[in-house]
Amino acid sequence: MKLYQISLSSIKRRKSRLLFLLIGLTIAISTVIILIQISDAMNKDIATKLDEFGANILVVPQRDELSLSYGGISLSGVSVETKPLTEAQLKKITHIKNYKNIAAIAPKLLETTRIKERNVLIAGIDFDSELKLKKWWKLSGKKPRLDSELVVGNEVAKKLNIISGDELNIKNMRMKVVGVLAETGSQDDEIIFADLKIVQNLFDRKEQLSLVEISALCYDCPIEEIVAQIGNQMPTAKVMAIRETIQSKMAAISQFENFSYGISLVMLLVGGLIVFTTFSASVNERKKEIGIFRSIGFRKKNILQIIITEAVIISLFAGILGYVSGLVLAKNIAGYLAVNSTSITVDINMLLSSLLLSIVLSGAASLYPAIKAANLDPTEAIRTL
Amino acid sequence: MALIEIENIEKHYGKNGTNVKAVSGISTEITFGEFIAVLGHSGSGKSTLLTMIGGLNHPTRGNIRVDDLDIYALNPEQRADFRKEYIGFVFQAFYLIPYLTVLENVLIPFAISDLSAAKRNSRAMQILEKVGMADKADRLPDELSGGEQERVAIARALVNEPPIILADEPTGNLDSVTSAGIMQLFADLHREGQTIIMVTHNQENLKYASRTISMKDGRIDQLN
Numbered sequence A: 001m002k003l004y005q006i007s008l009s010s011i012k013r014r015k016s017r018l019l020f021l022l023i024g025l026t027i028a029i030s031t032v033i034i035l036i037q038i039s040d041a042m043n044k045d046i047a048t049k050l051d052e053f054g055a056n057i058l059v060v061p062q063r064d065e066l067s068l069s070y071g072g073i074s075l076s077g078v079s080v081e082t083k084p085l086t087e088a089q090l091k092k093i094t095h096i097k098n099y100k101n102i103a104a105i106a107p108k109l110l111e112t113t114r115i116k117e118r119n120v121l122i123a124g125i126d127f128d129s130e131l132k133l134k135k136w137w138k139l140s141g142k143k144p145r146l147d148s149e150l151v152v153g154n155e156v157a158k159k160l161n162i163i164s165g166d167e168l169n170i171k172n173m174r175m176k177v178v179g180v181l182a183e184t185g186s187q188d189d190e191i192i193f194a195d196l197k198i199v200q201n202l203f204d205r206k207e208q209l210s211l212v213e214i215s216a217l218c219y220d221c222p223i224e225e226i227v228a229q230i231g232n233q234m235p236t237a238k239v240m241a242i243r244e245t246i247q248s249k250m251a252a253i254s255q256f257e258n259f260s261y262g263i264s265l266v267m268l269l270v271g272g273l274i275v276f277t278t279f280s281a282s283v284n285e286r287k288k289e290i291g292i293f294r295s296i297g298f299r300k301k302n303i304l305q306i307i308i309t310e311a312v313i314i315s316l317f318a319g320i321l322g323y324v325s326g327l328v329l330a331k332n333i334a335g336y337l338a339v340n341s342t343s344i345t346v347d348i349n350m351l352l353s354s355l356l357l358s359i360v361l362s363g364a365a366s367l368y369p370a371i372k373a374a375n376l377d378p379t380e381a382i383r384t385l
Numbered sequence B: 001m002a003l004i005e006i007e008n009i010e011k012h013y014g015k016n017g018t019n020v021k022a023v024s025g026i027s028t029e030i031t032f033g034e035f036i037a038v039l040g041h042s043g044s045g046k047s048t049l050l051t052m053i054g055g056l057n058h059p060t061r062g063n064i065r066v067d068d069l070d071i072y073a074l075n076p077e078q079r080a081d082f083r084k085e086y087i088g089f090v091f092q093a094f095y096l097i098p099y100l101t102v103l104e105n106v107l108i109p110f111a112i113s114d115l116s117a118a119k120r121n122s123r124a125m126q127i128l129e130k131v132g133m134a135d136k137a138d139r140l141p142d143e144l145s146g147g148e149q150e151r152v153a154i155a156r157a158l159v160n161e162p163p164i165i166l167a168d169e170p171t172g173n174l175d176s177v178t179s180a181g182i183m184q185l186f187a188d189l190h191r192e193g194q195t196i197i198m199v200t201h202n203q204e205n206l207k208y209a210s211r212t213i214s215m216k217d218g219r220i221d222q223l224n
Helices: A003-012 A015-048 A087-095 A127-133 A154-160 A196-202 A223-233 A244-285 A287-296 A300-336 A348-374 A378-383 B046-053 B076-086 B102-112 B117-130 B146-158 B176-191 B203-208
Strands: A057-061 A102-115 A118-125 A139-141 A149-152 A167-170 A173-181 A191-195 A211-216 A237-241 B002-013 B020-031 B035-039 B061-066 B087-090 B164-168 B195-200 B211-216 B219-223
Touching: A003 A015, A003 A300, A003 B102, A015 A244, A015 A300, A015 A348, A057 A223, A087 A102, A087 A223, A102 A127, A102 A167, A102 A196, A118 A127, A118 A154, A118 A196, A127 A191, A149 A154, A154 A173, A167 A191, A173 A196, A191 A196, A211 A223, A223 A237, A244 A287, A244 A300, A244 A348, A287 A300, A287 A378, A287 B076, A287 B087, A287 B102, A300 A348, A300 B076, B002 B046, B020 B046, B020 B061, B020 B219, B035 B046, B035 B176, B035 B203, B046 B061, B046 B164, B046 B195, B076 B087, B087 B146, B102 B117, B102 B146, B117 B146, B146 B164, B146 B176, B164 B176, B176 B195, B176 B203, B195 B203
Parallel strands: A118 A191, A149 A173, B035 B195, B035 B211, B087 B164, B164 B195
Antiparallel strands: A057 A211, A057 A237, A102 A118, A102 A211, A139 A173, A149 A191, A167 A173, B002 B020, B002 B061, B211 B219
């Protein structure tokens, strides 16, 4: 017989009395787990769908002059790039701390060329990363596979009468149009897209870039932080955040998160109160028993140990039950909320946290009743004959 | 040499001016191996005297020395240790822990001792054998008769081998046949040298004791 065995026997043989306590604690823990899992799933959901929101960071070369364009109307055709952007600089992005938060990097080189007697903007791009970034692009035709293949924007195709299969002469190189972009409503409609390397070669701008579009998300740090990290790696470039893209969705999630914390706190308070009242009542019921223990020579701390151990054992069960039921419910609720629930999986750290939470909660809530029990006057307890 | 020296102890109960003297000025000595019966009507202060000897009830005045130890000069935790070391209580209402089996109840005093598990169990079974309860070691208290519960309570008081057994109306709730069995058990323990102080209001029980202290209104009425 050890002290903890007294606690164990007490639980084992008085199950019905402790059932309420177990249910109450389990509901509290379960609710907290559900809320945490759902808001976490929402965040991860956003992260995986990030590229659907397009770029949110723009890297351009530093310019000496102030911008002379407003609302898409350029007042001056010339602006001298003091230090052109290079691919070597771009590679440094891999060194930033939050590199794992970057979903896509789409470098571009912009040039003008004459096709069918007209000036046209040609963009050298990396088709794979561009298509990853711009999920809304719809190609009639196919994705270019060869260096000599092109995709043309919708407006360009209309104005220059180009269809898939046409051949165009660009800087004395014959290139084949393999796809026409469906109307995007953006500047992309007025651009001819070719492979980055080819454009760099044709226009004698090896390794150079005009701009880089980056799609990044970090839900535990602001986008400005990633911007600053990239800026540090590319000191001669200008790195800007495009705020509107996902900021509003992030704000909605953070509101839900705050709401979750609020509800969690209330649930934990209620759980704590259940433990407190159950153990307070139990101490009154068990006055006699405590008197016996004291008459046998148990110290106050022994009484404290028996009661706290009981609370901790029950809270262990509640922690496990709460975690499991919370996980199952969160998965169902996530489906109901149309949130991708694949990220809701058994996580040992989460389980340990829920155990810890449960133990700390009921330990703290049973402390006062336990102290009260330990301080009971043993004669008082014995005399209740 | 005296095992217990009681020196002019008083116990007053009550608050808000209503002061009841449960024990008013008792002095006596009890030596090793005595079987004392404390006789008195209810309210005579005999149970109060017993709990004071057992270190559970602080006297308002006076001293109690057990084995030369002034037990009320100790702090409450030291007094708990004193009870563990010196005292085995047997109560009228048996006071077994309802959710522990017979064996577990007897093992309670060992929960705060360093004895090995094997030694504890053999000692507990040995003492249950002695009180005739070994075959019911796995029962819960509410499956036992009153006399059986009392035997378990006695086993629990004895298991630690304390020098002093304090019994408060041990036969109070039992029929005469069962009472006789319990009293015989106490008499056997006494013969083995156990010091026993028993509070009773039953004249029948006096014949087992080596000495009787009669109490009336908180005082010693008569010594035999």
